[in-house]
Amino acid sequence: MSLKGKLEGDIGGLTELRSLDLSFNQDLTGSLSPRLGDLQKLNILILAGCSFSGSIPEQLGNLKELSFLALNSNNFTGRIPPSLGNLSNLYWLDLADNQLTGPLPISSPNSSGLNQLLKAKHFHFNKNKLSGPIPPELFSPEMVLIHILFDGNQFTGTIPSTIGLVRTLEVLRLDRNSLEGRVPSNLNNLTNINELNLAYNKLSGPIPDLRGMVNLDYVDLSNNSFTPSEAPLWFSTLPSLTTLVMEFGSLQGPVPEKLFSFPQIEQVKLRNNAFNETLSMGTSVGPQLQLVDLQNNQISSVTVGSEYKNTLILVGNPVCTTGISNTNFCQLQQQSKKPYSTSLANCGSKSCPAEQKLSPQSCDCAYPYEGTLYFRAPSFRELTNVNIFHSLEMSLWTKLDLTPGSVSLQDPLFNEDDYLQVHLALFPSTGKYFNRSEILRIGFELSNQTYKPPEEFGPYYFIASPYVFQEHKGVSISSGVVAGIAIGCTFLVLGLVVVVVYAIRQKKRAEKAIGMSKPFASWAQSGKDSGGAPQLKGARWFSYDELRKCTNNFSESNEIGSGGYGKVYRGILSDGQVIAIKRAQQGSMQGGLEFKTEIELLSRVHHKNLVGLVGFCFEQGEQMLVYEFMPNGTLRESLSGKSGIHLDWKRRLRIALGSARGLAYLHELANPPIIHRDVKSTNILLDENLAAKVADFGLSKLVSDSSKGHVSTQVKGTLGYLDPEYYMTQQLTEKSDVYSFGVVMLELITAKQPIEKGKYIVREVRMAMDKNDEEHYGMRELMDPAIRNTTALHLIGFGRFLELAMQCVEESAADRPTMSDVVKAIEIILQNDGMNTNSTSASSSATDFGSSKGALRHPYNNDALPKKDVNDSTNNAFDYSGGYTLSAKVEPK
Template sequence: MGIQLLLFLVCCTGGIHVASTSTDSRDAAVLRALKEQWKNTPPSWERSDDPCGAQWEGVTCTNSRVTALLFDGNQLSGKIPSTVGLVQTLEVLRLDRNSLIGPVPSNLNNLTSINELNLAHNQLTGSVPDLTGMDSLNYVDLSNNSFAQSEAPSWFSTIQSLTTLVMEYGILQGKVPQKLFSFPQLQQIKLRNNALNNTLDMGDSISQQLQLVDLQNNHISSVTLNSAYRNTLILTGNPVCTTGISNTNYCQLQKQTTNPYSTSLANCGTKSCPPDQGLSPQSCECAYPYEGTLYFRAPSFRDLSNISTFHALEMSLWIKLGLTPGSVSLQNSFFNVDDYLQIQLELFPSIGNGKYFNRSEIQRIGFYLSNQTYKPPPEFGPYYFIASPYAFPVELGGTSLSIGVIVGIGTGCGVLILILMGVGIYIFQQKWRAEKAIELSKPFASWGPSGEDSGGPPQLKGARWFSYDELKKCTSNFSESNEIGFGGYGKVYRGMLSSGLVVAIKRAQQGSMQGGLEFKTEIELLSRVHHKNLVGLVGFCFEQGEQMLVYEFMPNGTLRDNLSGKSGIPLDWKRRLCIALGSARGLAYLHDLANPPIIHRDVKSTNILLDENLTAKVADFGLSKLVSDSGKGHISTQVKGTLVSITSYYIETFWFRNG
């Protein structure tokens, strides 16, 4: 389904948009498919079809190629389309904490450049995704989904680049592969709340980088311990903790800590500040800090008592954010329910700049943290930042406004209101005129000459109305590449509807268009005719000065092209006989069974079309005539058409019989 959607988008819009965008055409098509597939996409996606040039929220580009899709916590809903696997340059894919459903596309492992994959906290189903071949993958989190129960997937033993593996609250069963613990860069394994069982054997080649193995609440019955591993192993909630184990520390949870880590605050004594202010560690004075919470999703350590680790983070923040030393306060560090390292952050204005940050400083710092331009020390790993609102001062500089200034502001506001009212009235008038024009352009507004009522809209059987814009879109603006024929009526174009149906669109040229009443009569006639040897009418368009008929598409073209050998399909005697019989059946239906009967009056080999099975279908009723014309009171069977078409009819009929 995702591939079909992509092909349709490329067919209908790709040729128009790609040439003027700064996004690679392949990536742009994929992201447009995402916009069609997902609900609750960011508003910025609606402003332009150029994801990189218009800076779509959540999309990161390098040299016109998409390198990161950061949609964590965006409340997206829908399925993950397989087209995502076509973005070969993708390095980071974060879809965690959304409402995505359905299976993970099987071609996701085509993303061989990806180094971070996070699909946690969704409602994904089906098999655990196969990540084999993602040889650059460092971080992967598939927690809290509804995958089918399975053994540990094979890629647990093949992706040597892994640093963090998280798959909690899942359906893993069986034994943890021993080879997983030997990956040279591996730092964390978090597989708690699964159904892993048997003996845990970490082997003799444990990675020297491995800091944490969290296997809480599984079914592990015994452990083969390796004396070389001295870091954190958590087995709480496993049967092994009730049957006896030599190192009981493995069956105890590490306590959380809420101690502050800002060294400067220790020198401020017991001084306190009002509730809406904080104590600046650099001056021990009260000020208005820029506050927020840092969430580190995969730190490489579990020990929160090592103050030097947090000193390094504190120093990194003030240096990379351009603040003065000591202006950073880190407090309340602990591992939350999602097992993220959560830290309360306060940033204070520099000494001499008053108690507040100005707006440009807040915007700069917020951009660095929220868009992850700031990079923390490597041991903290990937993060995200949620800021608290900043309370800017009501008055800057401590001065009050004079009466003259207030009067001037009031007068300016009054003028502005009058201007806005005028603009509003103008917009309302323009909208009313536009709606009136649209109403007048509706296809059923008038069908008779001089706007006279002719009995309302046409009575159709099986045909539908198409808008001009819909047919223009599915033919790529009636491009020459989609032109498949022409005649006295006008040109014929190949098009693909939004449903995927391929059709032939007959567009009347200016000199051959009929009056509204005549066109209505014709489509009513064509919509009543249904036979397997007649080309069926799918619909019509009658707006914006256009008259178009939409027919089913005949892939093998005209009988004339097939008789002349242009199509490359040999017509033996049996096929010719079948075509002749099919054509005769179609004409017989028109003459005898149609209600009222119809004389075609322009039968020739170019008006007999062949479908994919070489079934003959009579086409072009544009010159048809009802057998009983009550308006004129006589029967007409005169052959119609140009002299050339009538002559070619007799020549080709002879060829058909004797060819």
């Protein structure tokens, strides 16, 4: 708002004021008026990013209704007023990035203290000059804190063990202080914590055992004085760990291979330790691993398998002076991907006047609302992860009610405080400027935390740059006269041109209308209805030019996947809708009737757990299907670690429930009912909330009333998921989908593909099951490492879920439940844990197995199983369909 001056005068007279947000006004200076304490009805007070100074008024403790207090990023000095402990309704307390001094106030018989804030979820005191010990009395089991940010202060003494009593804690940053002594062992009880940073202190004793922190994503224990030891192997038991940092420490001995094989690990930073001997990264390097930094150790030789092709830094080790000095490993500047930035690839060389910038979607010049987002505790450190930053872009334009594609993220980096810093530019939906009300609304939502980023980004704050609003300037008479004369002459010339242009356009429109009414005519093989327009419900026809434009001429930067059918592109329509476009390649196209039948089938089903068809294109020799865009890819990618998304057990249950509901709809509520025929983890997609949607109806069969329950058909499906009874009898029923879904349920438990190295997942699970093992049912060794160490308390309904999966994969279809039975069973599992089952959470081409006149062997006999992993596709996300080769003509009812 570009306000200037001081916050003083008779502000206390605004007794009905409930919210005061003056954030991002860097010309607001001076001390805060004590009269702020008179605003008894105030609920929100945000003064972040200004230039206020002096002490925080004691009178703020009178604001008993206050729930949100943000005074961060100013120049406040002095001590934290004990009276803030009177704010019993406060859930957000942010005093970060000031010059505050002294100890943290604790209540006494004569004074209030911060330990009384039992409703507070956020203690953000980082980047001050607070000193003294962290009081043990500050924390208690009654507290509900999720963020404790005390980094960048001058705290001394030991870490209080009472922090371990706050079981709700998700982020603990105590780094950059002068803490000493041992790390309390009961911190291991913080099972919900996902970031722990104790770096740059004087901590001593053994390296703490953190194996109880089963949700830990990021840990940094650097620059302390722990007892010299080998790297503890409990690191490798943390299923969610993405980043391990322990630099300038006392680790010695060989580097364990297991440090590189975590399923989610992205970065291992262990420079300036005393590791020696041979470095071997083993043969099971984690699929997400991007960086290994072992500078300045004593490593004498190295063995790196062909699996690892990313950054390994060994500068300052003996191996770089005696053996491989000319390799990339001994160079600091290695070739690596650039950090993510929003692409402007389709704007070419276009430039804008001063202070204006190019909108990434429209390439129009405009005045963006700019600033910097500071994420104080992100759970990742890999700045090249496109999916994560795409999710942030979509989250911003969706939740801030902006046009899709109007968000630009540039130059992400981790600053000296270890915060993720990202330059943000938001572009107006129309015109070149935002109006004042839009800037006020967006700024307020970013300052009062109404906007919630994707959970991987953690707590944040936003510092905006001043916005220059449009100035309304008058037009002089002389310039008006000149403009009138110019316009008059122009219209004289244009009048002659319009007649010609109009005639040409009318002709083109007529031709286009004919094409739209019979877009299939040129593809028809035979039959009097060959050119009839398909009967669509909720989907529409797209022109080739429209899809070409929204994908930047099908550019590589818009390509998000590929498969046997063709390539998949991300596009944004003119109304802002984000779409996925599947473009058939030559050799995989169908005839007109088959394609028409396909889109009629796809357009008739509408359910929140089915990927929706937006439309199609069938012109200029092209066949394209347009789907709603699923930003988090396939379930298989998440289970394999390729997407960088961590699926805890509850998320897996919700994914199972959502996809089961989608299939139940196809079987029982679609008209006519539909059998999917190719249910698998690559055909279950995840939206921005990790809600599951079933995709790919390219092999589906409509079930007429007369034949429901036994459709005789050529056998199609994917080996590993294929119902053996269907394979041997060629009688297709809904229970064939149930079998395939049971295999997907086993994938959710094990993360294994149905067939790996000649072993079939159903048989492996059946042999391993032991109901006498109440916690893991004998499945611990087969379980996905990402959930293996989840406590029994959090592994809700595991045994019932496993039994349900095994019922689904019974050999006889008659012994399997229906999909609606499966839905009810999973709902009961979630309801028993008190979860709301109505809320959201969080491909290879299919194979044609043909037919045989003789008896068919069971498809999963040992001698029939391939040794190569089934469904081990290197394709990217959004291979929405395995193909459109329907085995028989499908007629809509």
